[in-house]
Amino acid sequence: MDPAATAWVLAATSLVVLMVFGVALFYGGLVRRKNVVNMIALSLAAMSVVSVEWAVMGFSLAFAPSVLGGLVGGLDYALLRGVGLEPFPGTGVPSALYVAFQLAFAAVTLAILTSPFAERASLTGFTVFALLWAIIVYQPVAHWVWGGGWLDSMVSSLTGASPLDFAGGLVVHAASGFSALAIALVIGPRRGLDGRGFPPHSIPMTLLGAGLLWFGWFGFNAGSALAADGVAGSALLSTHLAAASGALAWGLVSWLRGRPSSVGMASGALAGLVAITPAAGYVEPWASIPIGVLAAVASYYALAWRLRSGIDESLDAWAVHGVAGVAGSLITGVFASEALAGQPGLLWGGVPTIMAQLISTVVVVVYAFAASYLLAKAVEAVVGLRVREEEEYVGLDVSQHGEEAYAWTE
Amino acid sequence: MDPAATAWVLAATSLVVLMVFGVALFYGGLVRRKNVVNMIALSLAAMSVVSVEWAVMGFSLAFAPSVLGGLVGGLDYALLRGVGLEPFPGTGVPSALYVAFQLAFAAVTLAILTSPFAERASLTGFTVFALLWAIIVYQPVAHWVWGGGWLDSMVSSLTGASPLDFAGGLVVHAASGFSALAIALVIGPRRGLDGRGFPPHSIPMTLLGAGLLWFGWFGFNAGSALAADGVAGSALLSTHLAAASGALAWGLVSWLRGRPSSVGMASGALAGLVAITPAAGYVEPWASIPIGVLAAVASYYALAWRLRSGIDESLDAWAVHGVAGVAGSLITGVFASEALAGQPGLLWGGVPTIMAQLISTVVVVVYAFAASYLLAKAVEAVVGLRVREEEEYVGLDVSQHGEEAYAWTE
Amino acid sequence: MDPAATAWVLAATSLVVLMVFGVALFYGGLVRRKNVVNMIALSLAAMSVVSVEWAVMGFSLAFAPSVLGGLVGGLDYALLRGVGLEPFPGTGVPSALYVAFQLAFAAVTLAILTSPFAERASLTGFTVFALLWAIIVYQPVAHWVWGGGWLDSMVSSLTGASPLDFAGGLVVHAASGFSALAIALVIGPRRGLDGRGFPPHSIPMTLLGAGLLWFGWFGFNAGSALAADGVAGSALLSTHLAAASGALAWGLVSWLRGRPSSVGMASGALAGLVAITPAAGYVEPWASIPIGVLAAVASYYALAWRLRSGIDESLDAWAVHGVAGVAGSLITGVFASEALAGQPGLLWGGVPTIMAQLISTVVVVVYAFAASYLLAKAVEAVVGLRVREEEEYVGLDVSQHGEEAYAWTE
Amino acid sequence: MMKVEAIIRQERLEHVKKALEERGFTGMTVCQVRGRGEEAGIELEYRGQIVKVDLLPRIKIEVFIDDEKVDEVVQAIMEAAWTGNPGDGRIFVLPVARAYRIRTRERLA
C-alpha cells in the first residue's frame, strides 16, 4: 500500500466525479431554457445507472483478467467480489478506491455522450442506451487499452511498441466523441433547427461547467499516475498548460474570423484538456503547449465542418472530445519522451510508437462508431430514442420530468 | 504524525466546507426568487457564527475529556488552548487540522438546519437560534457519540456493543433533521401556502448544489477514516454507490406515480449519501447499494407524508436528512462487517450491534427533537423567529438584506 | 521527494486554479447582465496568457537565481528547462508541480486585477496589459519576496528580520489591489454611473464565486506550507477562522448602518481570507479571529471611502484585496509567533518583525501602484484600454464576444 | 369587445386568478412588469453602495372581454387585488376594434 498515492487518488476520484457535474452544466448552459433540467438529469441518470452496473459487473468486464481472447475481462470481480482494503494488483491504492476511480471515468464518459441526445431524447430510451453502451462499448474498449486485452498485445506484436493512453484520450474521449457522431446520425436533428442555431440559454452556466471541468481534470490526468510523484506533478502541469494554450488558440483563430466568443475559448480549453489526456504522463511539460494549440485548431475546424454538414451532433462531443481525442492520441506518438513513456515518440525517431498510436486509434474509433450506430438503431427500434413532437416543442423539462427550470414569478 | 493521512484530511476538510455552499445552493434553488439571497446567507451566517464559537468553546465541549457525567466535554481546549501542530490524541493528524475538520461538520449541520427557517425567519432570530443550538444540541450530541460521552458507555454496558456512527448519520443528519421538524412546528408555515406549493425558482441551482454535495461528501465520509488507507477507499466507493442507488431508487419510485423529477433524483442521491454516512467505513461496499435504495424509498414516503400533513418543514431536512439518517443508522446495525466495524451486524447474527444502533438512535432523535422544540419556543418568545407579514410578502432578500438577487434590467 | 507533501500540493494546486473561476463568478455576478460573459472571459484570457508566458519565462523570472542585483530571476528555467520530476530545490515536491502551484498564484492575481477593467475594457487592451503586468509587476515582486530577490536581503540587513509573506498577502493581494486602484485612475469610470451604482445582475452567482474562493483558499494558504504537516493544518484552520470572523465583522458593522447585505458578508469573508494569507503559517490559529475582524472593518471603511471618492475601481479589488492585504501584512508583524515564524511579532516585543513588514509592504505597494499607473498609461496610448461608447452601451458581451449571456426566449 | 388591463401586486395574482375563474372568466394573459405610482420605492444596498429602486415588481393582467361583462371583470379584479396599502395598482379599460381566435380563424368581435 502506498499511503501518499492513496491520499492523492482519494482526492482525484472526488475531482473526477465532480467532472460529471461539470459536463452537465457545460451542456446545460448550451441548450434552450426548456431543456436544461433534462440535460443535467441525463448525466445524473447515466452516472447512477453505470455506477450500479459497474459494481455488478462493469469493473470486472474492464479490469479482470481477460476472457474470450482478450475481448473483455472475466467476472472475477463481479458484485465487487474480492474488492476490499488491500491494494489492487499492480497499484499502490486500495482495490475499493481503484474501483471508484475507474468508475468515475466511466461516468464522465457517459456524461460526454449525452451531447447527441440533447433536447430530444426520451429518458427511457437514453437510459437503456447508456446502460448497454457502457457494457458493449466502454468496458470492452477500456479492457483492450488498459485491462490487458487483445489490442495491447496485437499492437505490440505488430509494431513492437505499446499503445499509449495515459488517462483516456482513446478510451474516454475518442470513444465517446465518435459514438456521439454515430448516435446523431441515427437520432436525427432537433425540430425547428432550420439553418439557424439555438442560442445557449445561459453562457455563465456553460463557463462554470468549463471551470469545474478544468479543475476536475487535474484529478483525471494527474490522478492517473496512481501515485503522488513526479509523474503526477508533470501531468498536472501539462494538463494546465494544454488547457490554457487550447483556450488561446481557439480564441485567436476565431478572432481572425470575427470576435472571440467565450464559449469558443472554453471549447478550446476543453480541446486542449482532451488532447493532453493520453499524453499527460508521457510527454515533457513544454510539449503540452503545441499539443493544446493543435488540438484546439483541429476541433475548431471540425466544428465548423460539422455545422456546415447539417449533422446535429448538438453539443459537439464529436468535434471537441472525438477529434481532439484522436489528435491527442496521435500527437502522443510524436512527443512521447522515452524517459517517461518507456518508448520514444516520432520526434526522436520512434516510428513504432506512432504506428502503435495510429493502429489503436483507428481500432477504437471504428469500433466505437460502428457499435454505437448499431446499438442506437437497435434501441430506436425496440424502445425508441426520441420524444414525440409535442413533447419536444413543450420542452423536455416539462414532458420528461414535470419540472420547469426557472420559475417565472418572483 | 501520519503525513499521508494529513494530506488527505487537508483536502477532505476543504471538501466538507464546500458542502456548506452545496447546501446553500441546493436550498437556494428551491425557494422563491425573492428569498434566495437570504436562503444562502443563512448558511453563511450560521457557518460564520459557529466557527467563532467553535474556537471559543465548541470544539472543547464536543471533544475534550468529559465533564458532568459525560454530558459534554470540559473546557480544556477552550480558546484553542493546546491546539497546535502535534497530532490530536488518538489520530495521526495535527490538532489544528482535526479542529478544522470537525468544525466543518458542525457548519454543514447548521446549514442543513436552515430548512425550516426558509422564506420567513428573521436574521436575528435565526442567528441566535443557530448559536444556541450548536451549544445545546450539536456539541453535546457529538460528545455523546464521538467524544467519549455517556451514550457510548451507556449503550456499551447495556448491549455489549458500541453505537456505530462512522461520519455522522446520527450526529449530523438525524439530529439536524429531527430538529428541523421541531422548528417547523414552532415557526409555522409560510404565508400564502394554501395547499399549493411554491415552485423552485431555479432547479439548475439546486442541481449544482447537489453536485457540490455529492463531491464534498467524499471528504465527509472518506475523510472520517482520518487516514489514507483501505478504509477511506472503501468508504469513498460506498459513498458513491449509495448516492447513485438512491438517485435511481427515487427516480424509479416517482416514475411509477408520474414523471421522475430531477429534484427527486437529487433528493434520492442525498438520501443515499445520508444513509451511508454512519455506515461508510463499517460495511462492505456492496452493502451501500441496498442501503441507498432503502434510504431513498424511506425518504420518498416520509416526504409524501410530510406534504399531506401540512407541516411546512420547507426544504425537507427532516424527510431527507432526518429519516435517511435514522434509516442509515439502523441499517448500519444490519450490514456492519465484523472485519471493518469490530462487531458483526444483524445479518451475521449481531443482535447487540442492532440494539446499540436502536438505542443510540432513539436517544439522539428524541433529545434533538425535544431540545430544539423548547429552544425554538424560547427564542421565539425572547427575540422572535419570524419577520413581519409585509416583510415576508416583499421577500426576505429586500427586507433582511436590502438586496435583490437578480437585477431586472440589463 | 516528500510523497505526502506532493499528494497535498497536487490537490492544493487544483484548488488554486479553481479560485480563478471563483473570482470570475464573484465579479461576474456583480456586473450588469450585458457584461457578465466578458467579465468571466477576462479572467479566462488572463489565466491562459499568463500560463503560456509562465512556461516561456515567467516562472524563471520569479524563481530562478537572481540577476540584475536581485531585481528578477534569470532565465535558467526559461521554456521549462530543467523542470521535471525531481524535487524543486528547497522543497519536497516535484519541480513541475512547484511550477504549476506558483503559476496558479499568478493566474489568481491576474483574475483579481480584472476589477478596474469591468464593463469597459477592450479585450485587446486588457490582454496586452495583463501580459505586461505579469512581467513587469508580478514576477519581479514575487522574486523580491519569495525568490530571494533584493527586498528580502535589504529588509533583513536594515531590520534584522525577514519580511514575512506566507502565501502572498503582499505578492498577490496588496500588489493586485493597489495596481487596480492605479488602473482605475487611468481608465476612468464607466459611462452612466452618475452617482447611482449599477445593481449586481446576479447575487447568487457572486455568492457561488465566494464559496469557490473560500474553498480554494485552503489550497492557497495551507498549500503554501508545501508539506502535509502541522503548519499546513494550522494554516487551514486559521484561514477558515479568518474568513468566518471577517464575514461576521462586516455583517455586524453594516448592520449598524442598515441591513447586513449578503454581498457585504461575502466581502468580509474575502477580506478575512486576504488578511490571513501572509500570516497563515506564522500565527497561532486564535490570532486569525482578530485578524479577520480587523481586515473586514478596514476593508469596509476603505470601500465606503472609495465610493465617496468617485473613483470607479469597480469591483473593489483595492478595498478588499489591497487594503486587507496591507492590513494582513502589518498584523502579521504583530501576531507572528516565534515558534512558527522564526521571529517574534510585536505582541512579544518583536520590533524588527513589524519594521520588516512595514518596509516591505511600503515597497511593494508603491512599486505596484506606480508601475501599474505608468503601464496603464502606456497601454492606453499605444493600443487603447477602453471600448467605444456605443460598445459600452450595447454591452461588452455582444461587442467583444458576439454573445448574449442569457437567451431571452425559452 | 374591451381590453381590461390591471396592474396588481405579485402576491395577489393567485387571488385574482381564482376570483375570475369563479365568475367563469378563464382567458387571460399576464406578464411581469415594474411600476411606480405614489409609492416611495425602496433603497437597496450593495457593498455599502445605496441603489434606489423606485420601480417595484408588479403583474399586469390583460383580459379581453365583451363589453357587457367588463364591469364584472373589473369588479372581480378590484376585490381580489385589494390590500388597502399604497401600491395596490390600477385597472384600465381600452376599446378593442376587432378580435380573432387563431386556432379556428374565426373573428370574435
Add this chain to the structure above:
Amino acid sequence: MMKVEAIIRQERLEHVKKALEERGFTGMTVCQVRGRGEEAGIELEYRGQIVKVDLLPRIKIEVFIDDEKVDEVVQAIMEAAWTGNPGDGRIFVLPVARAYRIRTRERLA
C-alpha cells in the same frame, strides 16, 4: 393607425416574424407573457409536491400599422401562428390615437 396585438405560441415566433417580413412588415415589438384560455394547463411535480401551472408561456407581438394594412398583418400572423391545437392564441386590434418616431421626432399618425 392601429395596434395589432397577437398572443402566440413561443415556437411560432420565427414563423410569424418571417411571414411578416415577407410582406414587408419589419417593425414589431415582442415580449414574453403567460396565458391561459380554454386550455387545461399542466401539472408539475417538485419532490412529490404537485404544482399546477395553468399559465403557459406565450409570446405577445405588437405591431403598429396603418389602418388599411391591418387586414394583411392579421392574415399573415393568423396563418403563421396556426397549429390547429388548443392554445394557438388570439389576435386583437386596438385603435391608436397618435404615433411618433423618436429619432426624427416626426408624428406618424
Add this chain to the structure above:
Amino acid sequence: MMKVEAIIRQERLEHVKKALEERGFTGMTVCQVRGRGEEAGIELEYRGQIVKVDLLPRIKIEVFIDDEKVDEVVQAIMEAAWTGNPGDGRIFVLPVARAYRIRTRERLA
C-alpha cells in the same frame, strides 16, 4: 384618459424617468421587450455558429394620463429618449375608456 406607450432604448430609461418626474409625472409601468424596426439587428456567434438576433432589447413604458397632459408626457419622453441613432423607438397614444384605482376603489376616468 389616454395611454401613452413608448418603446425606448434600455439605457435611456433613467433619463426618461427623470424627465417625467421633473414634470410631476411619477406614475408609470415599464417592462422589458424586444423590438425591431428599421434597424438591421446583430449577429452573434456561438462556437462558430452564427445566430442572427434581430430583436433587440428595448424598454416599454406605459403612462396613463389625462387627455390634456398627453402632449407634455409625449414631449418629455421624446426628448429624454432621443439619441439620434436608428433604434430610438416610437411613442403611441391609445384611447382609454375607463380607469380605476384599486386601493381606493375610485373611478379615475
